[in-house]
Amino acid sequence: MRIYLVRHASHPLLGRVLCGRSVDIGLGAEGRRQARALADRLASERIDLIQCSPRRRARETAEEIGVAIGRLPEIAPALDEHDPGEWAGLTFDALTRDPRWQTWNEHRGSARPPQGESMREVQQRVLDHIESTRARAIDTALMVSHAEPIRAALMHYRGVALDDFHHVQVEPASIHVLHMTGNSAEVRTTSIMAAA
Numbered sequence: 001m002r003i004y005l006v007r008h009a010s011h012p013l014l015g016r017v018l019c020g021r022s023v024d025i026g027l028g029a030e031g032r033r034q035a036r037a038l039a040d041r042l043a044s045e046r047i048d049l050i051q052c053s054p055r056r057r058a059r060e061t062a063e064e065i066g067v068a069i070g071r072l073p074e075i076a077p078a079l080d081e082h083d084p085g086e087w088a089g090l091t092f093d094a095l096t097r098d099p100r101w102q103t104w105n106e107h108r109g110s111a112r113p114p115q116g117e118s119m120r121e122v123q124q125r126v127l128d129h130i131e132s133t134r135a136r137a138i139d140t141a142l143m144v145s146h147a148e149p150i151r152a153a154l155m156h157y158r159g160v161a162l163d164d165f166h167h168v169q170v171e172p173a174s175i176h177v178l179h180m181t182g183n184s185a186e187v188r189t190t191s192i193m194a195a196a
Contacts, residue, residue, distance in 0.1 A: 001134055001180040004047070004142040005150045008061040009034035010172040018095060020088030021081050026056045034173035035061045039068035041175070042142070049136070051076040052144035061173070062144040073144070078129035082148035085116025109162035119162045123152035134180060150176060157185040
């Protein structure tokens with residue numbers, strides 16, 4: 001089985017605000033261009049199933065791809081954005097002044113955002129979803145999600161410790177392909193940026 005993990009295209013608050021689940025922003029002009037480029041890139045692929053996070057930025061990206069491949073996206077709550085708890089909606093400038101933010105970024109394997117979701121919990125829900133999708137007996141699935149859920153899955157399949165999350169980059173409008181064999185997966189293609 002092959003699974004495409006696609007990060008949503010960019011939005012106007014990218015890199016400035018930790019949107020989380022509380023700021024349900026859609027794609028901006030650049031993001032729409034990226035989503036169309038993703039759709040063009042994937043149009044010739046045989047994809048049996050397309051799923052996406054409930055967040056608007058992910059839905060809009062998935063809808064563009066869905067038109068190109070002739071499939072309607074399914075909403076999959078397990079692909080939702082990481083829940084950063086009290087930090088949702090804060091600017092990254094404000095977050096850098098919170099010592100808990102530094103702890104979170106140094107110890108992802110053990111730290112937790114205030115009232116939020118741990119990286120291990122993100123990883124487990126995404127892996128459970130991937131495994132349940134494999135049980136559907138299809139050949140190819142495409143999942144549109146967010147940086148942290150995708151990163152968590154890639155770290156598992158690459159054997160990267162959660163504290164080393166900086167070693168796994170997941171850019172907007174990027175594609176990572178998991179080739180699933182038996183009980184494992186190989187990441188054969190990573191970060192194929194949508195062509196401009």
